[in-house]
Amino acid sequence: MKAPEAVGGAPVAPPGRLPPRLNRVAKRLGLSRSRRKRLAGRLRRMTRPAWLGTAHRRPRPFSDYCGKDRGTPIDRVYIERFLLDHRDAIQGRVLEVQGSEYTERFGHAVETSDVLDVDPDNERATIVGDLGAPASMPERVFDCFVLTQTLQYVFDPGAAAAAAHRVLRPGGVLLATVPAVSKMDAKTPELDCWRFTTVSCRRLFEDAFGAGRVEVAVYGNALSAAAFLLGMAAEDLRERDIIQVDERFPVIIAVRAVRTAD
Template sequence: MGFVRFGSLRRITPIAPIWPPRYKAAVDRVYIDGFLEREAMSIQGEVLEVGGLGYTNRFGGDRVTAGSVLHSPIGASPEVTYAADLVDAPEIPSEHFDCVILPQTLLFIYDLQPAVRTLHRILRPGGVVLATVPGITQTVPDDKERWGQYWSFTDQSLGRLFGDVFGPDRVTIESHGNVKTTIALLHGLAKEDLNARDFALDDPHYPLTLTVKAVRAEATP
């Protein structure tokens, strides 16, 4: 390959350590926010969001009739609607939600298949889950300690995980990222450290953020 000028990348420690976070908006938020903005029309009716109602309020607007918050029983505040483990969550009603927003959550759940079956169960027929997961990533000390950080994904593992439960034809997977945005994320940089051109290419060999839209089948008459 010859001569490479490493410049700022010569160091063997990250430019900005992952914890505590230096910025609110890490590089992967560009992909997460962009996905949920593009899918805004699915954010409607009864919506369940993990962690808070940030995306529900931002992209659902007047289409949302009710918003509920899901949080792991570990570290949940009294204000959350459901302090429940998605792996086994009988307290969340079946066939209830039009949309479930699940950003950056499945990596913290060891038993993925039962968690995805719960997502399918709690959606109304025709309801939609919008989820994002990391592909190439570092681990996050605080989250890892609280819930355990078990998984990074590829388009294939995410496609099979949801396809096995929802049916392959009801699942759409996207892979976002490229070598530059991936290096930036691993160094703890924020979207402000990059510019719009850096996000122009999604290289399938560098999955930084993967997204899944899965639609529960309509009830058959």
């Protein structure tokens, strides 16, 4: 694979890694892998300052990894804020896609934690199923389904909303986030199908859960949306500029939907 290049064209270390010579010194000094990773992020931000004034004549982003190599991707700040605000719902039998990081981080009184993936090679998956094929999913099992940043990969998102409804017990809660703007997925661009709006989210989930059972929220504003597309990290902006919401410029859209207690 070709080494990533800095915006100006100079080669840079891959995300999360120090340049080789510095890495050797850091190892000699006994710095742990996680400290070296943090150091690499800081170094990247220091040596590749990002401000919009440097972007207007550079069509390439500051990062090819949504800002992950610079620090925290801006969409993750929003996703985590949403989950924190709804952490009371992450309890009992919880399902998450790809891994269980958010269940572990935000859950409480979690009885069982399951991981769903369509990819049978995902060793963390306890359920291999396709959100695009609701019948492949278990029925009425979970108290909470943490479905972050996945719907864009399902060609039939209406089927995925129906699958999310199907896996929940009566009274169970879906906490979903979807991208409204973002670069194409770097690893599997051929599977990256959709970006969403508040209108499409409301319609998709009300069709599955029923009117009045769905709350839709916007996270983002013009600056954070532009910065996210340009590959800036949350650390490149001021916190107050990230958290301000302008409904016209969503970065992510978050959905809380509750299955009727029938």
